[in-house]
Amino acid sequence: MIIKCPYCGPRDVIEFIYQGDATRTRPEPASDDRAAWNAYVYDRTNPSGSHSEYWLHSGGCRQHLLVTRDVSTHAISSVVFARDAAVSAKSGELA
Amino acid sequence: MAEPQSPLGANFVPGNHGNAAAGIGVTLRERKGLSVIQVTAWRDAIPAMLTAIGSATGLALQNKPGLGRVAGEKSVFGFAPGRYFVVSATPDLETRLRSVISPELGTIIDLTHGRTVIRVSGPRSEWVLSKLFAIDFSEHAFPIGSGRATLHHDIHANIQRIDDESFDLYVFRTFARSFWLTLGHAAEEVGYRVE
Numbered sequence: 001m002i003i004k005c006p007y008c009g010p011r012d013v014i015e016f017i018y019q020g021d022a023t024r025t026r027p028e029p030a031s032d033d034r035a036a037w038n039a040y041v042y043d044r045t046n047p048s049g050s051h052s053e054y055w056l057h058s059g060g061c062r063q064h065l066l067v068t069r070d071v072s073t074h075a076i077s078s079v080v081f082a083r084d085a086a087v088s089a090k091s092g093e094l095a
Numbered sequence: 096m097a098e099p100q101s102p103l104g105a106n107f108v109p110g111n112h113g114n115a116a117a118g119i120g121v122t123l124r125e126r127k128g129l130s131v132i133q134v135t136a137w138r139d140a141i142p143a144m145l146t147a148i149g150s151a152t153g154l155a156l157q158n159k160p161g162l163g164r165v166a167g168e169k170s171v172f173g174f175a176p177g178r179y180f181v182v183s184a185t186p187d188l189e190t191r192l193r194s195v196i197s198p199e200l201g202t203i204i205d206l207t208h209g210r211t212v213i214r215v216s217g218p219r220s221e222w223v224l225s226k227l228f229a230i231d232f233s234e235h236a237f238p239i240g241s242g243r244a245t246l247h248h249d250i251h252a253n254i255q256r257i258d259d260e261s262f263d264l265y266v267f268r269t270f271a272r273s274f275w276l277t278l279g280h281a282a283e284e285v286g287y288r289v290e
Contacts, residue, residue: 006160007160007161007176008244009160011229011245014229015229015246059244059245059246060245060246061175062175063175
């Protein structure tokens, strides 16, 4: 599998570390909702098809990436810097 | 100041090696006496940081991925967003960078004693390096002056293209001897000279 890093260009998957499901929402740090924390830590939907996930380009620019990948074909439809995605998600919330 | 010891030690054997009878495909050298500084810009300060690096070194860069420049012993290249290697044979490089880079622009780390710099040059350098690293070494994909961050197994390497057939490899000092041996094995086929 080749991931096209927005900075480094196309690189083999051996340079990357999987960082998990990017669709989870972390509960507020002060939350004592045990069910919400349990869901955040353990519950995964395990979908077939397109999936949003974090990868770390540890063997290159060391940036966290937000990758949209079809988990049944490994076809990658989008790769962006995770921090850019986080900033745009936050500005969407503020708007 | 004490003279730094090369980590290559007894494995640095000058002379011709491998299939050298058919010609020298690559020449391997260790570049010594360099200052190797990593400069990191805060997210919004990248253009100002590039201006500051330009004023300290005379090598101004555009803000594009992997761009770099080389002028004699001096070189600058980017290897990640807002992160640059600044290299020079002048021992006061860090002082000069600190005089123009304020904490508002970013950070400076002296890697001089943490990296070993190996220059691979010769007509078969692209061929030999392609055995070790899974990136495109052809000149259209990897232009002169530009930099890359990649790895050979678990050994990170920052690579800068110096000219059409030369590359500088920056590897962790503690892995340098192991990497040097691997590089020699990869170069045996084409014949190599250690200088």
